[in-house]
Amino acid sequence: MKALDELVGLLTRLPGIGRKSALRVAYYLLKADDSFAESLAERIRGLKGSVKFCSICGSYTESDPCPVCSSEARERGLICAVEQPQDVVTIEASREYHGLYHVLGGLISPLDGVGPDDLRIRELVARVSGGRPGEAPVTEVVVATNPTVEGDTTALYLKRLLEPSGVAVTRLATGIPVGGDLEYADRLTLARSFRGRTRL
Amino acid sequence: MKALDELVGLLTRLPGIGRKSALRVAYYLLKADDSFAESLAERIRGLKGSVKFCSICGSYTESDPCPVCSSEARERGLICAVEQPQDVVTIEASREYHGLYHVLGGLISPLDGVGPDDLRIRELVARVSGGRPGEAPVTEVVVATNPTVEGDTTALYLKRLLEPSGVAVTRLATGIPVGGDLEYADRLTLARSFRGRTRL
Numbered sequence A, B: 001m002k003a004l005d006e007l008v009g010l011l012t013r014l015p016g017i018g019r020k021s022a023l024r025v026a027y028y029l030l031k032a033d034d035s036f037a038e039s040l041a042e043r044i045r046g047l048k049g050s051v052k053f054c055s056i057c058g059s060y061t062e063s064d065p066c067p068v069c070s071s072e073a074r075e076r077g078l079i080c081a082v083e084q085p086q087d088v089v090t091i092e093a094s095r096e097y098h099g100l101y102h103v104l105g106g107l108i109s110p111l112d113g114v115g116p117d118d119l120r121i122r123e124l125v126a127r128v129s130g131g132r133p134g135e136a137p138v139t140e141v142v143v144a145t146n147p148t149v150e151g152d153t154t155a156l157y158l159k160r161l162l163e164p165s166g167v168a169v170t171r172l173a174t175g176i177p178v179g180g181d182l183e184y185a186d187r188l189t190l191a192r193s194f195r196g197r198t199r200l
Helices: A002-011 A019-031 A034-050 A085-094 A121-129 A149-165 A187-195 B002-011 B019-031 B034-050 B085-094 B121-129 B149-165 B187-195
Strands: A075-082 A099-103 A140-143 A168-171 B075-082 B099-103 B140-143 B168-171
Touching: A002 A019, A002 B034, A019 A034, A019 B034, A019 B085, A034 B002, A034 B019, A034 B034, A075 A085, A075 A121, A085 A099, A085 B019, A099 A121, A099 A140, A121 A149, A140 A149, A149 A168, B002 B019, B019 B034, B075 B085, B075 B121, B085 B099, B099 B121, B099 B140, B121 B149, B140 B149, B149 B168
Parallel strands: A075 A099, A075 A140, A140 A168, B075 B099, B075 B140, B140 B168
Antiparallel strands: none
16 A cells, blocks of 8 residues: 555654554554644644744744753853753653753764754854853863763863863763663773672 | 643553554654654544454455455355454464454453443354255354453353254363463463364
């Protein structure tokens, strides 16, 4: 069936959706009432129109600047640097962080030909050094990149770049996840968790 | 973000898609080019309009009768009874079966208040007993319901109903799946595979 096959073909291009899941979704849509398919199609079509990038931090937002950047309740001397816009949503969901954000738009990766100039690092330096008048100065940049080679490289680069201007550059702790098991931790994670051990 | 949250809310209603997968899909849509979201929305909206039920067998089709029901290349004396339309697609994909189909539209389940009259059983009886003039008579009905309580009940009901009219009623074999392991087979499957053992 052409209509079904075409939909399945497009659905399998979405992340995490294989052919079987795509078929199940298509069958579900066939069974569901028309209004559901109608509103789903409407939302998919409208998404990119209503979601933009914040001109300050670079995260997804419907209003510019984004609610975080324009909030007076956030710690404005603290900036968390993340790889991509969705990382902001993930961190916000933890309700653990109350500072501002800066989306780098990727990680330094010489193998993939991505250098510092391809990322929003210049914008971060500008925010750190030349705060707007009346704005509290930035005292700390928390680098929240993933603990991978590229994430480590980017964090180190930011440290060398920003520390001379007197700002503290910190990194999220790496170690055994809560509820995890020593037995299943890989060697590198274990090594890092030893190096980062804390006093009880 | 309202636009994102609304889309994620609708996506999580789809089968096999939790909140995390829905978010990944939404982010993918934000990154993908406009034409992708556009065609996906178009296909979702158009699906129900172009896919109907075959008036003979009850499976999904774009033309009525469906390609299988109108094909002269199929064994027209053989009907495979299945629970739902997607089962036809699954069986067709195996390329093992060359007869016709009949979608029951569910299984007999007294607990859920589903009786024989709620299913397309009357239509199956009509096809088996009163073939169209010039049409080959139906000689066998293969019941391809799942090996569950409801599937077994429905198969037994069809056997009692159809056998008096001289048609053979058969059932798909139950047993250890190909590549499976005795060690992981449950007791019931093992018992059934003993009962259904075949001569080498």
